[in-house]
Amino acid sequence: MLSHFRPALVLIVVFTLLCGVAYPLAITGIGQAAFSSQANGSQIVRNGTLLGSALIGQAFTADRYFHGRPSAVNYDASTSSGTNLGPSSKALLAALAERAAAYGDATIPADLVTASGSGLDPDLSPAGAAAQIARVAAARGIDEARLRELVAANTRGPDLGILGEPRVNVLALNLALDAFAP
Amino acid sequence: MAQDILQFVLFGAVLVALAIPLGAYMARVFAGEASFLRWLERPIFTAAGIRPEQGQHWSAYALALVAFNLAGFALLFLILRFQHLLPWNPLGLPGLSGHLAFNTAISFVTNTNWQSYGGETTMSYLSQMAGLTTQNFVSAASGMAVAAAVARGLASKQLRTIGNFWADMVRATLYVLLPISIVLALLLVWQGVPQTLDTSLTATTLEGAEQTIAIGPVAGQIAIKQLGTNGGGFFNVNSSHPFENPTAIANLLEVLAILVIPVAFCFTYGRMVGDRRQGRALFAAMGILFVVGLGAIYASEIQPNPLYPANVVAADGNMEGKEVRLGVGNSALWAEVTTAASNGSVNSMHDSFSPLGGMVAMLNMQLGEVIFGGVGVGLTGMLLLVIVTVFLAGLMVGRTPEYLGKKIEAREIKLAALTLLVMPIGVLAFSALSLVVGTGQSAVLNQGPHGLTELLYAYSSATGNNGSAFAGLTANVDWHNTFLGLAMLLGRFGYIIPILAISGSLAAKRTAPASAGTFPTHGPVFVTLLVATILIVGALTFLPVLALGPIAEHLSIAAGQSF
Numbered sequence: 085m086l087s088h089f090r091p092a093l094v095l096i097v098v099f100t101l102l103c104g105v106a107y108p109l110a111i112t113g114i115g116q117a118a119f120s121s122q123a124n125g126s127q128i129v130r131n132g133t134l135l136g137s138a139l140i141g142q143a144f145t146a147d148r149y150f151h152g153r154p155s156a157v158n159y160d161a162s163t164s165s166g167t168n169l170g171p172s173s174k175a176l177l178a179a180l181a182e183r184a185a186a187y188g189d190a191t192i193p194a195d196l197v198t199a200s201g202s203g204l205d206p207d208l209s210p211a212g213a214a215a216q217i218a219r220v221a222a223a224r225g226i227d228e229a230r231l232r233e234l235v236a237a238n239t240r241g242p243d244l245g246i247l248g249e250p251r252v253n254v255l256a257l258n259l260a261l262d263a264f265a266p
Numbered sequence: 267m268a269q270d271i272l273q274f275v276l277f278g279a280v281l282v283a284l285a286i287p288l289g290a291y292m293a294r295v296f297a298g299e300a301s302f303l304r305w306l307e308r309p310i311f312t313a314a315g316i317r318p319e320q321g322q323h324w325s326a327y328a329l330a331l332v333a334f335n336l337a338g339f340a341l342l343f344l345i346l347r348f349q350h351l352l353p354w355n356p357l358g359l360p361g362l363s364g365h366l367a368f369n370t371a372i373s374f375v376t377n378t379n380w381q382s383y384g385g386e387t388t389m390s391y392l393s394q395m396a397g398l399t400t401q402n403f404v405s406a407a408s409g410m411a412v413a414a415a416v417a418r419g420l421a422s423k424q425l426r427t428i429g430n431f432w433a434d435m436v437r438a439t440l441y442v443l444l445p446i447s448i449v450l451a452l453l454l455v456w457q458g459v460p461q462t463l464d465t466s467l468t469a470t471t472l473e474g475a476e477q478t479i480a481i482g483p484v485a486g487q488i489a490i491k492q493l494g495t496n497g498g499g500f501f502n503v504n505s506s507h508p509f510e511n512p513t514a515i516a517n518l519l520e521v522l523a524i525l526v527i528p529v530a531f532c533f534t535y536g537r538m539v540g541d542r543r544q545g546r547a548l549f550a551a552m553g554i555l556f557v558v559g560l561g562a563i564y565a566s567e568i569q570p571n572p573l574y575p576a577n578v579v580a581a582d583g584n585m586e587g588k589e590v591r592l593g594v595g596n597s598a599l600w601a602e603v604t605t606a607a608s609n610g611s612v613n614s615m616h617d618s619f620s621p622l623g624g625m626v627a628m629l630n631m632q633l634g635e636v637i638f639g640g641v642g643v644g645l646t647g648m649l650l651l652v653i654v655t656v657f658l659a660g661l662m663v664g665r666t667p668e669y670l671g672k673k674i675e676a677r678e679i680k681l682a683a684l685t686l687l688v689m690p691i692g693v694l695a696f697s698a699l700s701l702v703v704g705t706g707q708s709a710v711l712n713q714g715p716h717g718l719t720e721l722l723y724a725y726s727s728a729t730g731n732n733g734s735a736f737a738g739l740t741a742n743v744d745w746h747n748t749f750l751g752l753a754m755l756l757g758r759f760g761y762i763i764p765i766l767a768i769s770g771s772l773a774a775k776r777t778a779p780a781s782a783g784t785f786p787t788h789g790p791v792f793v794t795l796l797v798a799t800i801l802i803v804g805a806l807t808f809l810p811v812l813a814l815g816p817i818a819e820h821l822s823i824a825a826g827q828s829f
Contacts, residue, residue, distance in 0.1 A: 089333065096341055103400045104395050104397065105395065108461075122459070123462055125462070134467060139509060142475075143477075149472065160477070163384060163386060164503040166587040167587065168617040168712075169586070169712065170738070172714060173712050176618075177573050180574060184578055190577065194583065202506045205590055206508055207589070207591050209590055244515065246273060248513070
């Protein structure tokens, strides 16, 4: 055992310096230089004010905005959580029923009433945005057809045409909405 | 649905295309033939007093591994306990409690990376980098070293030694983990994963509220946490967080990184024992179990939940706890990959999975983390089951079992059989103990059979050194921190030490040439027998308790019952 002390201690110090300090600092240096925006959290700044991150959802409650998905942390991005409620949970089913009831008999996609994994999901499915067009159009007094175009313009297909799902970034959509019909 | 299956096929094709050359490269690394980093490894060996060409007896090899992990544990425990006194703590986070630091240090040293803590609200940047990221590298390298030693033992003829732990560990880190991590980390930054030492952002939302956004040196840690089948995330929700997994491209890169080394090890193994068919047979057995598991999880998650409100589109499947950009397909794929590979990172909340989807994820761990498994240790775990299988085959035909020309005798069988007890003790005995003393019930979030599944999942994850969670469980209490910590130790060393001992004893044996009576261990008959052995051992052990948890929940939902 004693003969193993020296290599054990030396190697843990060497690898702490190499993998725990030099490696992350090198990635920070190169990342900041090559991909400055992404490395700093994909910040959205308007008139010198930080509005949020393009990758992190934020809470919307007003009728004049599209709302993101239900969140277990109410979009508090200093932390992150899902509800962790199981499929047979009365608490989950009651929450789903209440959210679904807000849309009456209209057919709605699952992502609109279920909470995301992170609590910070920035996206909605295109159907999730479409289900809110009538409400937003009424609140802003604009034509629903124009809004449908706006949603379509802010819809991204799967990455490389095959990976992942089509989606609408809610913050980007609402920013476009403010610019289009303030 | 067609698009999901296309994504699975694409994933599988790219994975194998990357793993085959990587497997060949790793065989060269462990043979000491890769040399482009000699300038870096030489001074390290000199400073540590290591002579890399000097072989170790299996017991010295195991002792070196334990000594190294002990040193890692001590350093990590101290960093976590006293992070408030150390630099790079922009949020001024306090030191961790004793039992949380104990649990977390064991968790990272054993390559489990169970998170009893919420990353962004608990860990300083120094803890994340110098503490956790370091162990992400070296705990993975330790597991890889074990696989190299075991393969060497099987290949050698009448030798007393199985290689040098220090050389294997250092080379696995320098030649395999570091270079790939650097490339992967930069690709992840490109896709949107932050990498900065600045403190959290404070934004003013469109509706005028204040939003604090946690960021930090994320990308570097995420790269190695996937590649080393570690799994402990920078953030509480792990890779469902948009900053850990911002796009479907990032998701593909990460899910490939999780499996590439475990898959490559099949091919490394075939080369190291001088018979590539042996590696391909293990790959086939693992691949069959993987594809079946993926199909089961996906089929279960895309199923509509009959208890959902009537106006919700049934075809969307189970989106609770999943992210829109990833969808059900990528979430099911990740769940299968992460539990098969003992990685433990998640891109969706497994606690909210359908009962059978969650059950398959749990069963992947309960089978002993051998469906590719953790880097290195997945292969060696599979080899233990190979020994059990050749023993069973030998019993059937009445011959002394052999593997790769080595006689498998009482000592090897006893050691292999001993490891079959690790999962039942860690999962069943520890869960039962938690339930009996009461701490089990009080910590679960969900009621009914799902609550039992939550607890079982935690102990399966810890013993399997996986680290994924049904996160509704409040794990950060004295009892669970302690017993989950013990389960992780049992699950790590309860496999590693017996397999090293077996390797040592096989290394010393002579190799008999194959004869007409030799049972071939590379054909479809053997692969079928191996898969059957794995499933029978797992089913006998866990079916009763699965019936009480996920199966009972599934039947309840079908009968319209909620809890």
